[in-house]
Amino acid sequence: MKRTLLTGNSAAAWGARLADVDYVPAFPITPQTEIIETIAEWIDGGRMRSRMVTLESEHSMITAAGAAAATGVRVFTATSSQGLLYGMEMLYTVAGWRVPFVLVNVSRGLSAPITLEPDHNDVLAARDSGFLQIHCATCQEVLDSIILAFRLAEDKRVRLPVIVNMDGFYLSFTREPVEIPDTGSVRQFLPPLDAGDISFRASAPISQATAVLGGSPYSYFRYESHMAATNGLAVYDEAAESFAGLFGRSYGTVEEYRMEGAEIVFVMVGSFATKAREAVDRLRGAGRPVGLLRPRLLRPFPGKALRKLLAGRKGVMVIDQNLSMGKGGVLHMELASALYGHPDAPPVLTSFIGGLGGRDITPEEFYEMVAVTEKAIKDGSTPPPRLLYTKRELDEVRKLQAIANVERRETGKGE
Amino acid sequence: MYRIRFHGRGGQGIKTASRILGTTLFMEGFEVQDGPRYGAERRGAPMFAYVRASMEPIQERGIIRLPDLVIVTDDSLIPIPAAGVLTGVAERTVLLINSDEEPGLWRERLALAGPILTLPAAAHAPHINTQLTSVLSTGAAANLIGVISRRTLEEAIRKELAPLGAGAVEVNLENGLKAFDLTVVLKGSVREGGKTQAASYDPPDWIDLPFEEAAISAPAIHATATSERVKTGVWRTMRPVIDYSLCNRCWWICSTFCADGVIRVDEEGYPRIDYEHCKGCMICVAQCPRHAISAIPEHGEDTGERQE
Structure with a gap:
């Protein structure tokens, strides 16, 4: 099978093209821009039949995506970081409309201070919006996940929008060998959208979201969305199985890497998980029984699958590339809630915060996380959460602070 | 695995150069990962790009800490600490600099024991244009790696530069192939680096961050007009x-x-x-x-x- 070097952004554009999307509302933001540039070039050159409209903000872009999806056409859009947050009000709103479409988020750390490099606080801010979330680790997975995401979103048992997430720079701008599936097989996997009763028209208006007071109807609508999202697990499994049959690539709700006989297991999402695979290989080479689990779906959360895969293990190390201020790592809490109270749950669950704003996680740090967890298992006590941060890094910050202190003296703002 | 890092300035074609090299290695049958890294700035800002190539699937990502080959297309970057040109450069690392100055002088200045090669500006003639220096370096690098044929380099340059038009392809082809020929005696001087070992490693010196009040820990710049x-x-x-x-x-x-x-x-x-x-x-x-x-x-x- 022929493979091509593609960036994550190009792979995302290919996903939209192969899904034969009808409408692409767009607004540029680093590091997502290459996705819409690529699609724009294809449409302009007649290689992709779709309508692209640039909006004046992400708020309008997501509104346009939801409104177009409500007319029964296939919709694709993409954003990142501050853009996702700017559209946050409409993320919740369009998910409540129960309209299916796919949004790619290119993860980038949030302001302030501002950065361009990735962590997952942007996409996790949308965690409770009603959008389902697929998290990718490779450029191939970005392309494949977009096609899978349309199947998932459009299924009658779900009918919710889906976010496909990739890390800025580490995937968005990185080229890797990617196999571009042929159009015929994609059409077989993902037929043209059967809009059914999704039929919003100017000539036949529908009020998309009525006001409901008193709490009772509101609770009904919200909980129905929750159940639809939960249905996503089974619908996803079916879709992934059919995808594997057609394309030969398997994507479970949770990726399992060298889990045979693993006593200690890394759990993390996103592209840094490939670094963990490498570390697991080295650790296995040194005779340490270590494995890796990478949830691909975060919403719906594959709690049952994780519980089953972790049953009887001695220790779990959660690496969160995000930080909930005043609590800690989001994935750590989600996993703890899935494991707590189950008799086979691993007794030690350690928490590591790393990769914030694209900070590297080195092989030695993976090895050390295992050492810390082995010690916790031996001592029978779990250490406090650990930020992956070295003395040398703090020394560098101290240098910057020394400059700031001189500034303050010079500007008379005290020390 | 080959780990190659390019350093240059926005506008010098560093991303394109890394892609040409990535494409040559991919065409030679390697698994490849390449990508640029830059900040919010545009043309002229220091940036770098990297290429990894291995016969096995590549799981490493991001910054190359221990490069086998470092290519510098603008020697004014070397003294700038933030550009990180010399990060991880060891005795086994080949350093290829676009510079009119002699390798011996750079060796003395940088106190490096490893191999240093320079490509003088004269090598660009007759096509003097700073935007072409990166392709020149790529041509040289292709030969230094030793596993890339001249024909593959030619094909990759044609493929990657096709969108720029036939003129750009021809000029760059001439430069790239010339640099390839210039370095023929050094063919294969870049060697694949190994992997870290989990059995014995230097543990990271993690620390607990101390709490500091917002007056210290908020990200503010107090002095005005610092950009000047x-x-x-x-x-x-x-x-x-x-x-x-x-x-x-x-x-x-x-x-x-x-x-x-x-x-x-x-x-x-x-x-x-x-x-x-x-x-x-x-x-x-x-x-x-x-x-x-x-x-x-x-x-x-x-x-x-x-x-x-």
Whole structure:
């Protein structure tokens, strides 16, 4: 099978093209821009039949995506970081409309201070919006996940929008060998959208979201969305199985890497998980029984699958590339809630915060996380959460602070 | 695995160069990962790109800590600590610098024991253009790695530069292949690096961050006009030059479009470019209605004082 070097952004554009999307509302933001540039070039050159409209903000872009999806056409859009947050009000709103479409988020750390490099606080801010979330680790997975995401979103048992997430720079701008599936097989996997009763028209208006007071109807609508999202697990499994049959690539709700006989297991999402695979290989080479689990779906959360895969293990190390201020790592809490109270749950669950704003996680740090967890298992006590941060890094910050202190003296703002 | 790092400035074609090298290695049957890394700045800002190539699937990502080959397309970057040119450079690392100065001088300056090679500007002749230096380096690098044939290099240059048109392809092809031929005696001097070992490693010196009050720990810059102190003019690869015989003093156009606010207006109403801070983005060149602003190479022969 022929493979091509593609960036994550190009792979995302290919996903939209192969899904034969009808409408692409767009607004540029680093590091997502290459996705819409690529699609724009294809449409302009007649290689992709779709309508692209640039909006004046992400708020309008997501509104346009939801409104177009409500007319029964296939919709694709993409954003990142501050853009996702700017559209946050409409993320919740369009998910409540129960309209299916796919949004790619290119993860980038949030302001302030501002950065361009990735962590997952942007996409996790949308965690409770009603959008389902697929998290990718490779450029191939970005392309494949977009096609899978349309199947998932459009299924009658779900009918919710889906976010496909990739890390800025580490995937968005990185080229890797990617196999571009042929159009015929994609059409077989993902037929043209059967809009059914999704039929919003100017000539036949529908009020998309009525006001409901008193709490009772509101609770009904919200909980129905929750159940639809939960249905996503089974619908996803079916879709992934059919995808594997057609394309030969398997994507479970949770990726399992060298889990045979693993006593200690890394759990993390996103592209840094490939670094963990490498570390697991080295650790296995040194005779340490270590494995890796990478949830691909975060919403719906594959709690049952994780519980089953972790049953009887001695220790779990959660690496969160995000930080909930005043609590800690989001994935750590989600996993703890899935494991707590189950008799086979691993007794030690350690928490590591790393990769914030694209900070590297080195092989030695993976090895050390295992050492810390082995010690916790031996001592029978779990250490406090650990930020992956070295003395040398703090020394560098101290240098910057020394400059700031001189500034303050010079500007008379005290020390 | 081969781990190769390119250092240059935005506009020098570093991303393209890394892609050409990535494509050659992919065509030679390697698994490849390549990508650029840059900040919010544009043309002229320091940036780097990397290429990994291995016969096995590549799981590593991001910054290359221990490079086998470092390619520097602008030697003015070497003394800038933030550019990180020498990060992880060890005795086994080959350093390839676009420089008119001798390797011996660089060895002495940098106190490095490993192999240093330079590609002098004369090697670019007759096509003097800073934007071509990166492809020149790629041609040299392709031979240093030793597993890339001349024909593959040619095919990759054609493939990656096709969108730029036939002219760009031919010029770069000539430069790239010339550099490939120049380094033929050093073929294969870059060796694949190994992997870290989990059995024995230097543990990271993690620390617990101390709490500090917001007066210390909020991300604020107190001094004003700090950007003036950074002479971003050295980032320029191309220089905009105003021909005052054509300028009709519609200064509000060039000075408004200038993204860095470095075009001021003199008492007679003529725009004046502050070359200490102009990054050479060339937006003024594109916007000038009289075409009175032209772009000339910053380091070529023709940096004449046409402005006055």
